[in-house]
Amino acid sequence: MTASTHPAHPRRSDATRAAILRAARERFAADGYERATIRAIAADARIDPSMVMRYYGSKEGLFAAAAEFDLRLPDLTAVSSEQLGEVLVRHFLARWEGDETLVALLRAASTNPGATERMRGIFADQLTSAVATFGTDPALTARRAGLVASQILGLALTRYIVRLPPMVDMTPEELVSWTAPTLQRYLTGLPQT
Amino acid sequence: MTASTHPAHPRRSDATRAAILRAARERFAADGYERATIRAIAADARIDPSMVMRYYGSKEGLFAAAAEFDLRLPDLTAVSSEQLGEVLVRHFLARWEGDETLVALLRAASTNPGATERMRGIFADQLTSAVATFGTDPALTARRAGLVASQILGLALTRYIVRLPPMVDMTPEELVSWTAPTLQRYLTGLPQT
DNA sequence: GTTGTGTGTCAACAGCCGTTGGCATACGGT
DNA sequence: ACCGTATGCCAACGGCTGTTGACACACAAC
Numbered sequence: 001m002t003a004s005t006h007p008a009h010p011r012r013s014d015a016t017r018a019a020i021l022r023a024a025r026e027r028f029a030a031d032g033y034e035r036a037t038i039r040a041i042a043a044d045a046r047i048d049p050s051m052v053m054r055y056y057g058s059k060e061g062l063f064a065a066a067a068e069f070d071l072r073l074p075d076l077t078a079v080s081s082e083q084l085g086e087v088l089v090r091h092f093l094a095r096w097e098g099d100e101t102l103v104a105l106l107r108a109a110s111t112n113p114g115a116t117e118r119m120r121g122i123f124a125d126q127l128t129s130a131v132a133t134f135g136t137d138p139a140l141t142a143r144r145a146g147l148v149a150s151q152i153l154g155l156a157l158t159r160y161i162v163r164l165p166p167m168v169d170m171t172p173e174e175l176v177s178w179t180a181p182t183l184q185r186y187l188t189g190l191p192q193t
Numbered sequence: 194m195t196a197s198t199h200p201a202h203p204r205r206s207d208a209t210r211a212a213i214l215r216a217a218r219e220r221f222a223a224d225g226y227e228r229a230t231i232r233a234i235a236a237d238a239r240i241d242p243s244m245v246m247r248y249y250g251s252k253e254g255l256f257a258a259a260a261e262f263d264l265r266l267p268d269l270t271a272v273s274s275e276q277l278g279e280v281l282v283r284h285f286l287a288r289w290e291g292d293e294t295l296v297a298l299l300r301a302a303s304t305n306p307g308a309t310e311r312m313r314g315i316f317a318d319q320l321t322s323a324v325a326t327f328g329t330d331p332a333l334t335a336r337r338a339g340l341v342a343s344q345i346l347g348l349a350l351t352r353y354i355v356r357l358p359p360m361v362d363m364t365p366e367e368l369v370s371w372t373a374p375t376l377q378r379y380l381t382g383l384p385q386t
Numbered sequence: 387g388t389t390g391t392g393t394g395t396c397a398a399c400a401g402c403c404g405t406t407g408g409c410a411t412a413c414g415g416t
Numbered sequence: 417a418c419c420g421t422a423t424g425c426c427a428a429c430g431g432c433t434g435t436t437g438a439c440a441c442a443c444a445a446c
Binding site: 031032033034035106107109110111116119120123124142143145146147149150151152153154155157158159161162163164165166167169170174178179181182185186 | 224225226227228299300302303304309312313316317335336338339340342343344345346347348350351352354355356357358359360362363367371372374375378379
Binding site: 050051 | 392394395
């Protein structure tokens, strides 16, 4: 976003901006929105707190920048219909383990209204539209996506936030093999009663 | 706890204590741990903030009292083994809809370490021991309980915290019919791979 | 070299927070 | 009627927070 838009004028402060963003993501992920203070984030980035204000306007603005996120869902039309569940869990797990942005967003979503809405938007928009790509009953796609979100977010909550021992100890592959059938049924199973 | 232990000496302040606790649960459920201020809770209870300190010692103490919770899981040995999932979801949904304590605990668990540990304890102890009552492979009971927790907590997170529209709109019975088979498989299904 | 602009530091403000101690009042036992 | 105790309010403290404005320095353009 920063360097790519103005390649001729790379700002000297781009490194600082990036350092702030990285520290912010760490703190938000570890402490949640209200406990993560601008002073602590600035200290992590070895910079004065006022710089954060200058570059991101406010704490809300900083969080908005730090929680920018794209699920990068794969093209589900290219997946055989009986493997949808497995592909989805595997993708989400990889996305979660490799990027703390989602953990930051999830932690903050419980207390910060803005974060809640962003989380809701991500899963309502990106996931629902992905589910809609393969043709099922349009009236059902929304709740199929909602149910998938409930299991995916429950997985993340118990593994990364609450850290329930069995959920932490299981390997990604074990988690996939247990939860893939669940998602598969939510996605393609017959509507229940 | 208060009146029952000393039935001969009902404190005159029991009503105040209860009012504080009720207001605290509401605020913690609505705002989370850090945004729920003692001043706001005291105002809701129409009382001075210092009273909260006198009766509960500190904000942590107040939260500990407000988040006291028992899942009251039914005796699963009395349930036919193919109905375990349905019974469990129905019980949890009823417990969640009727008592905001769990929502308060869940909201706080994302940011407050004490709340996280309590949540972990509740689901690790109460749920695991309930799952252990009907005889399955003891080596698997912990992860079965963990998986059940992931779907149950994911349900609560998407319905009561993030408020994903499809998860909010579904009736409890619809939720039961969709998720009961999931829990059933986590509880009694064959170990995957 | 001068000027202008971007980058960074420092000190401080106002506000809210949890928490404390003192003081008034009402109650219950004798 | 008296006294100890419980209950409640009030004012204030110290600390931390997001945020702001003034000031110092570095760099690029001309």
